[in-house]
Amino acid sequence: MTERRNPGWRLLALTAAFALALIGWAAPSHADEPPGPANIQVPPGGMTLNIHKCVQPPQQGAPASGAEQQTGCTPIQGVTFELYKVSSVNLGSAEGWAQVPGIQAPESGSTINGHTTELKNTLVTNGTGLARFQGLEIGLYLVVESDTGAPNTGVVLGSRPFLVTLPYATDNEWNYDVHVYPKNSLAGIEKTVTDDLNTAGYIGQNVTWTVTSDVPRQGQNVQIDSYVITDTLPAGLTHVSTAMALDNGVNFEQGVDVTCTTTVTCTFTSVGLAKLNQNPGSKVVTTIVTHVTDVTSATAEGVFTNTAKVTINGNDSAEVTAQTTWGQLRIHKFDQATRKALGGAVFKLCPDAQCVNVAVADLATDQDGFVTVPVLRPGQYFLVETTAPNGYVLDASPKEITIAGGALTVAGDPTTEAGTKNYKAVPNTKQDLPALPMTGGIGQVALIAGGIGMFVLALGIVVLGRLNARRRR
DSSP states (O other): OHHHHHHHHHHHHHHHHHHHHHHTOOOOOOOSSOOOGGGOOOOTTOEEEEEEOEEOOSSOOOOOOSSOOSSSOOBOOSOEEEEEEETTOOTTSHHHHHHGGGOOOOSSSSOBTTBOEEEEEEEEOOTTSEEEEEEEOSEEEEEEEEEOOOOTTOEEEOOOOEEEEESEEETTEEESEEEEOOEEEEEOEEEEEEOOHHHHTTTTOSEEEEEEEEOOOOBTTBOOOOEEEEEEOOTTEEEEEEEEEETTSOEEOBTTTEEEOSSSEEEEOHHHHHHHHTSTTOEEEEEEEEEEOOGGGSOTTOEEEEEEEEEETTEEOOOEEEEEEOEEEEEEEEETTTOOBOOOOEEEEESSTTOSSOSEEEEEOOTTSEEEEEEEOSEEEEEEEEEOOTTBOOOOOOEEEEEOSBOOBOOSSTTOOTTOBSEEEEEEOBOOOOOOOOOSTHHHHHHHHHHHHHHHHHHHHHHHHHHHHHHHO
16 A cells, blocks of 8 residues: 555655745755655645745745745735636546646736636735635645735835645644745835935926836746836926936946936837846936926916836836926116116126125016016025116116916016015116206296307407408408
């Protein structure tokens, strides 16, 4: 009796090793006399399959044995598993066990060529990363991860379907309470904006967005087959350039490793994907430079919100955002007395009253008396007139202005600032001219007397000339 069972037992050991190899682990070594199917004794409540969903660690852990591990698992909550029984395989016989080595788990889904599968249950991992399938009968089971969840904002690369036998041989005994530890690779994403004065200046040039996304560690026979960065630029921002590299110094060449559109979507080519797969655990750094060109497209407060996500093997991350805020300024020049618009005035805008630095120079009013700064950093400024309109007095005193985020607003009367935003009305007075002679009262008498005197003088000259002429005759 014992001699007849020995070949089946050895086959069982090979089968168990095969089953665990599908999960990515090596099976433990067995003695020459492992247990056989004849001495399987299923507990009254059935068998249990404990699926512990863990984060793929930087280094592979120790080989699993089907027994519970006490350390080394960072749990993932919210992952959905479907458990299928391969009903066409009877593990109550040695013939059924002999079939197992020839059965391959599918790349995805629950269909196994030449075999029928039956869905037994669907569970979601709890806070400890555990999905416990209980009350199971003897058989070959297919475990399918149907939903990876999405912890935090990262992408989860799920493990591929795998096969496991119940019971499972552990330490030369049948294990009816089996523990498996399929790993998932996480890929987080972050987004920041650099819009400080040194980078973007006063008028919103070269606002720089940085998207940092993880290259997941490969595990459970999963590699990166597609990798896409999508950065949705809001209206009012104009794309300037995009550059990509790994944080370890590996650069990506546009058109070779990755292709990027100006909207911005960057898709890695097969060449770039090979570099990603060679650098697990690194980070992709995407740098996008933009100009702020239309504040009216932002919110009322001048806020531009830029979103980004990473899509790996078709799995989207949650979107992450970053914001930048900008305003505007309009200046109106007019005659203090007549309220008439004045063109030809020139201003400079300074961040300090002494104008040690100039934010914007050569702001010249048009024929309607207006000049506009379409994009301007919010904050305190001083407006200084550098050239007055022809015939008007130059007023070089600095005038303080507060720029708020958002588009400018004006009132019906351009000479008033009441009810406006980011608007400055600047009056001018005409230059003083020499006074003309008075034409009434004493002035009038003086004019008459002067006129008579000139007439008498002219008459005397004429008479004198005639007398001299007669004497010469």
